[in-house]
Amino acid sequence: MIEVSGLTKRYGSTLAVDDLSFTISDGTVTGFLGPNGSGKSTTMRLMLGLDRGDGTTLYDGERIEQLDSVSRVVGAHLDAKYFHPKRTARNHLRMLAQEARLPAARVDEVIELMGLSSVADKAPGGFSLGMGQRLGLAGALLAAPRTLMLDEPANGLDPQSIHWLRDFLQEYAAQGNSVFVSSHLLSEMELMADHVVVIAKGRLIADASMADIVARSRRNDVFVRTDATDRERLSRELVGAGCTVEPEGVDGLAVSGATTDDIGRIAHAQGLALLELTARVASLEDAFLELTDSDQQYRVGGDK
Amino acid sequence: MTRVLAFERVRATSLRSTWIFPLIGVVISVLAALLGNVTASDGWSATLSNYVPDSFTFISALFITIPFAQAFGHEYRDGTMRLTLSLFPHRRQVFAAKLAVPTVVAVIGATASVLAISAIGLTSGHVTDAGALPSVLVRCVGFTVLWGLLVASITVLTRNLAAGVTGVLIWYLLVEQLLLSLVGNSVDNLDEYMPLLNGQKWMSTGEVRGAIVMLVPTLVVALVALVKFERNDA
Numbered sequence A: 001m002i003e004v005s006g007l008t009k010r011y012g013s014t015l016a017v018d019d020l021s022f023t024i025s026d027g028t029v030t031g032f033l034g035p036n037g038s039g040k041s042t043t044m045r046l047m048l049g050l051d052r053g054d055g056t057t058l059y060d061g062e063r064i065e066q067l068d069s070v071s072r073v074v075g076a077h078l079d080a081k082y083f084h085p086k087r088t089a090r091n092h093l094r095m096l097a098q099e100a101r102l103p104a105a106r107v108d109e110v111i112e113l114m115g116l117s118s119v120a121d122k123a124p125g126g127f128s129l130g131m132g133q134r135l136g137l138a139g140a141l142l143a144a145p146r147t148l149m150l151d152e153p154a155n156g157l158d159p160q161s162i163h164w165l166r167d168f169l170q171e172y173a174a175q176g177n178s179v180f181v182s183s184h185l186l187s188e189m190e191l192m193a194d195h196v197v198v199i200a201k202g203r204l205i206a207d208a209s210m211a212d213i214v215a216r217s218r219r220n221d222v223f224v225r226t227d228a229t230d231r232e233r234l235s236r237e238l239v240g241a242g243c244t245v246e247p248e249g250v251d252g253l254a255v256s257g258a259t260t261d262d263i264g265r266i267a268h269a270q271g272l273a274l275l276e277l278t279a280r281v282a283s284l285e286d287a288f289l290e291l292t293d294s295d296q297q298y299r300v301g302g303d304k
Numbered sequence B: 001m002t003r004v005l006a007f008e009r010v011r012a013t014s015l016r017s018t019w020i021f022p023l024i025g026v027v028i029s030v031l032a033a034l035l036g037n038v039t040a041s042d043g044w045s046a047t048l049s050n051y052v053p054d055s056f057t058f059i060s061a062l063f064i065t066i067p068f069a070q071a072f073g074h075e076y077r078d079g080t081m082r083l084t085l086s087l088f089p090h091r092r093q094v095f096a097a098k099l100a101v102p103t104v105v106a107v108i109g110a111t112a113s114v115l116a117i118s119a120i121g122l123t124s125g126h127v128t129d130a131g132a133l134p135s136v137l138v139r140c141v142g143f144t145v146l147w148g149l150l151v152a153s154i155t156v157l158t159r160n161l162a163a164g165v166t167g168v169l170i171w172y173l174l175v176e177q178l179l180l181s182l183v184g185n186s187v188d189n190l191d192e193y194m195p196l197l198n199g200q201k202w203m204s205t206g207e208v209r210g211a212i213v214m215l216v217p218t219l220v221v222a223l224v225a226l227v228k229f230e231r232n233d234a
Helices: A040-047 A089-100 A104-113 A129-141 A159-174 A186-192 A210-215 A228-240 A260-269 A284-295 B002-013 B017-039 B048-055 B058-064 B066-078 B080-087 B091-124 B130-158 B161-183 B195-205 B208-231
Strands: A002-011 A014-024 A029-033 A054-059 A074-077 A147-151 A178-182 A195-200 A203-209 A221-226 A244-248 A252-256 A274-280
Touching: A002 A040, A014 A040, A014 A054, A014 A195, A014 A203, A029 A040, A029 A159, A029 A186, A040 A054, A040 A147, A040 A178, A074 A129, A074 B080, A089 A104, A089 A129, A089 B002, A089 B080, A104 A129, A129 A147, A129 A159, A147 A159, A159 A178, A159 A186, A186 A284, A195 A210, A195 A284, A203 A210, A203 A284, A210 A284, A221 A228, A221 A260, A228 A244, A228 A252, A228 A260, A260 A274, B002 B066, B002 B091, B017 B048, B017 B058, B017 B066, B017 B091, B048 B091, B048 B130, B048 B195, B058 B066, B058 B091, B058 B130, B058 B161, B066 B080, B066 B091, B066 B130, B066 B161, B080 B091, B091 B130, B091 B208, B130 B161, B130 B195, B130 B208, B161 B195, B195 B208
Parallel strands: A029 A178, A029 A195, A074 A147, A147 A178
Antiparallel strands: A002 A014, A002 A054, A195 A203, A221 A252, A221 A274, A244 A252
């Protein structure tokens, strides 16, 4: 388990990370989400002691400086380009393996696991972004750490590799390990993560299970379409039944607080014909955009 | 500490440049000695104590100490310093290990240079006093290691490999010389306080004061670099 308490980082007068506290539990994949510039990478660096700031991060109750072997506790991959361009991939991993005194056989094993066998003795200066990601992941996995901390690991990966990564991380967590992963691929995160931590402008916005985060979205509703002449009457009946109703389009209603069955029965009781009755389930993207809309620091297309 | 030393050993030895530049330094020393012999007037003679430092100059030290700059400079350039410090959070140990491995390389390079120059001189028949070899070896190796420590420190302070290598050179060739020529006449004995000039003097003549004048500011700069390394963001 990783316990993060009061992480704070200032760059001059800018508060990049503002009193962040959350927990990463064993056996879960925890997604770390936030708009561009929200402080995700800075937070990860603070957790690893790379950036100087306030607050503490405890790995099973110990600070990182107290760990006997860091790589056996936390395997971090923060960037796909963190390697010397002329040192071969195998030597890069051999170098990292020294921290946990791992044998050469383990390096070979991880090279094979990450599909790097054909390039292991080549210099990574010519690697693609995806290959660089795999080398970085290989480095993080060398000592089979109890926690994986990955910053945008799917960047540059092809769909097959992303699929492989998702399955791998879920399996890794299922073995009782913790996985802490940031990503902009919300669709992937929705499939992969059990728990989500959302930050914006350096502050914690949400820290909940994936199911709870998605359930909070206003997009969890039922779309009802009826004749234009019946819409107002149906709306009154639904409001009277305790639902929240918003007009949508020319002849539609967005109804929350009732199931499709409930709405169907209410309409039938009033003799109203329904032309469409669709339950809409919010996605992580819907929930994320609602949570962070007002806190987005770098907005594409200018402020609205 | 042993693990971070092992890490640094693999880091350094897995790159050819760790050995290429010191080798260039040794070759320069050898060529300087051979050229010196060829261009010397007939009947020349020298003691080993003078002969070796004439060939093993700061130029040799410059190349032999490039690994000091690489130990930090490569990591800052490639972003791997974050990787290293995430694995080894005790930064003082990392700093020490990153100095220790290039020091070994520098000692090997400087020793090889001195031995090669000595062999060239002593076999020429013009150079005497082979008994001075241990003392001249200590001076040349010591000068090289102190030069390397300065290179490493400036690399840490600037986070730039080229600045580390050239910074010391510029200080020696430009700043010290410029200061001497501009204010040397107004300030008494200014030349006695120039670190690198005096280090070179120590190497050439064995004057211990020269070693101290080079050592003290070198250690101060190294200490400043260590504090920055420990306190700043990776």
